Amino acid sequence: MYSRQNNSNASSPEEIACTNTRSTWDIFWSCLVTIIACSWVSVHPNILAPDEGRQRKVLQQLELTFWSIISPEVIIYWAASQWFGAHRIVSKFSKYSWTTTHGYFIQMGGFILYDGDNEVGVLLPDKLWDLLQEGKVEMPDTTENEIKDRSKGDGFSKGFVIVQTTWFVIQCLARRVRGLTITQLELVTLAYATLNVVMYTFWWIKPLDVETTVRVDLLQPTIVKARISTEIRETDAVNKHYSNTSLPEVPPCSYPNGQARPYGSFDQINYSHLFHRARHFVSGTLFRWPVLELISFVHGMGDATGNDNTKVDSEKRIRLNTFYAYNPNLACGPTPCAAKTLTRARLNLFVLLPVVGIVFGAIHCCGWYFSSPSIIEGEIWRVSSAVITGIPAIGLLGILLTILQQHSPINFVQLWHGRLIAILIHLMLPFYGVARLALLVEAFISLRELPQTALEVVEWTSFIPHV
16 A cells, blocks of 8 residues: 655635535545445344343343444344354254254244243253253244344345445555555555455355244143253353443353363453452543443353343343344363363454454555654554454464464473463553554544645545445
8 A cells, every 4th residue: 555645735624616526524434434334234133032121131232342343343242153153053053944044043042941931041052952852842933034034134234335335445556556545544444344254255155133032832731841051141140241231240241061261261261359459450441431331242242152141120121131142062162171171163253353453553664664654643543553453363363373282292381371462462452442442533533634635535445335
């Protein structure tokens, strides 16, 4: 990419009258629409409880859109986990002719177990399989078309995202070929567009905005009611999603049968006391909300790497956690204790997260030599780009060392224990978030001073439909 040169004589948007030019507002609007619209449409949340209402649904969508902008590679990992889980479910239920759509639907919490008129809980893949083998339920006869009818994802929304993203990528490439300046905001948007394409690919078949579920009745409610309810609630009560604005005490991050989240947990690495100190330090300040939300988000993402877990809230209402994904046969994350049990497909998922982060950061690094309105802003851009590229690289190194450890007798490899990587990742997460926000802020404020070549357009790209 060509470096942006400072030009004090650059024309202001009001002075531009030629048809082959654009204003600062045009740049701002096209980038904003591409980032927000693509992030909003590409995120496919799980099904909420029926009584949570439209307001909670909108808030969840806003929250997921926010995190897809702040940390899109983590949302991609969730999407990839559900894609992997959907294909494993299809294989598991092959004799019932289930499709990938069914695999996504059950991961969303689409099947609810009933004992007469009483709701017992969300049916997850392993529980449904066990009940089928025991003859306690009949296989739901819901077809793929019926599930698609419940989805609100229409061709218009998907088409809009595809057309808008395609236009944006093409016009950026055309500007590069013509030697025209690509602004920092356009570079940031290009990075988001690239990751949204990956996210959309994994969730292309997943139903969107589903509000209704499928009822599955127990065949012998009076006999198995107590047993089934106890089994589901004992399994489901393990993992609670930190979505409230109030700050609860952080419980031990434990799973059934000694399972643990990838990269360890606060409890496992004896880091809980530091977390509580940090909590009291930031309490009452302007940084309290983002810090707590970041911690909540990190813990919530554990649901994309665990087994069948649902949420039971204070009203005994059962629904899936926000980031649930079906990941069978995974005792723990990419730590030495789990390295021997990781399948190649699961290993690919663990590698995907840091790789996507590195790609995202590398696109920002393409603006390394862009000149900025000030020297300080240029340094902020370079340092922040290095941070969001380097931290995922450290995570990738930890995973690769874990893989090497199970095949190597060399003692120095043992020093790179998974917990060390977990400590580093937790320590660097705040810096990662700050760097991501710094890049976003700098991309927008850099629009105040643009060279003339940034305001020129490649005329033929205007004929491609876009907003």
